Amino acid sequence: MTGDEKHEWAAASTIDVLWVLYDRVLNVTPATVDDPDRDRFLLSKGHGPMAYYAVLAEKGFISESTLDDWTSWDSPLGQHPDRVLVNGVEISSGSLGHGLPIAVGTALGQRIAKSTGRTFVLVGDGELDEGSNHEAIAVAARLNVANLTAIVIDNQNSMHGWPGGIASRFAVEGWQTAEIDGRDHEAIFTALTAPHDRPYAVVAKIEKSS
């Protein structure tokens, strides 16, 4: 497994949230990947998708053997996931700042269809540097896209940081927010299943090992 440090850390930082999501929160299985009423999970931070692929394999969306030769020519698994190639992957990602705006669109689409499906999108704190996220944070609140949950993995990766904390950036726009320890499975589960009647941001803090 190769890749720069940031990519490897991206996988390590997301594993706990991804596991709790797929194990206990998301209403989606390999049998319902095309069900319009499924929950949709969008990995915006497409960097370091090893944890994502591992969870998808464990839950039966992809066969475990596909992990062995990932990133090879005819492997469906790349350093950034491609929804056309990988069963269960909702969006192709890798370029930062795309997932949250798309998630506003899928959540609106679910609402238009009067679906029970919800949208969860995972972004990184460094990724929040991209201005497109801040367009989407404002729009999601103003359109009251209540079936949208953004999970921010905060491993203090942002170059210039977020004075006042990441949660306040969402809260000032009218999102409901929660801050949790991104390694604590019970805390993750509780936060991700908490009721909300407006868009909801869960900031999952990850202590970076030095």
Next chain:
Amino acid sequence: MTTMREAFITTVNEELENDPRIAVVTAVISASNFPRDRERVVDVGIREQTMVGVAGGLALAGLRPVVHSYAPFLVERPYEQIKLDIGHQDVGAVFVSIGASYDDPVWGRTHQSPGDVALFDTLPGWTVHVPGHADEVTPLLRQALKDDNRVYVRLSLHENAQAYPVGEGFTALRHGKRGVVLAVGPMLDRVLKAVDAENADLTVLYAATVRPFDSDGLRRAVEETDHADVLVVEPYLEGTSAHLVSEALQQIPHRVRYVGVKRHAELRNYGTAEDHDAAHDLDVVGLGSAVRSFFRG
């Protein structure tokens, strides 16, 4: 007279009523022309990146988004969103722009988009319509709204005097032996005038749809002339279709000249669209000169 933009708004509003798949995503521009009380009409404010991202998400959820703004803000500013949030997600959408290359040049360079079609040419799978008349907009758009593919519709304030049938490749409007002129969208009337003024014996092909490019139609027209000489007149960057003309004629020794918005410099001039046409040799005089010099002998 109905403008292209009015035809677009009327058609989309009708289809919004008829087809529950249709959604409209805007970034303020033209937003007041669509029913705001409808959930399928989304205005995101002045946020073009999110406009395209939201459209991608709506398409992923099974809707058919119509995305609309002034050309530079629809195509150039959120170009990466078009590449990734639409194309790379393997979804479709209907992008409709106004403003064209320089519909209203008093606004300057920021509101000019001569490179839009060239940008779409960097991305696979886009159909590109460049209608020359408001009455061509409606049938092209109705078909686009029914389909699932990726479509760009480039509207302009500048129109030909009459509409021609659309949707079936290039249309031969006159037949000659000295060569072929391909006129795209709003360029047609002045091409016809220039050809008349020069008394030139030319086939004139009209294209309201440029992608997919009607290679067979061009090749057929060339084969029916005595000289494989082709003049291509496009209302956006000159030579935008060069790669496709070249491919269409690769088995035929040929000459070709491309006319369009010049690439060599940014014109820091305001004035009227007619002033800019003249500066780019896209007026009747300039096109007449191109016809005369290229089809000599």
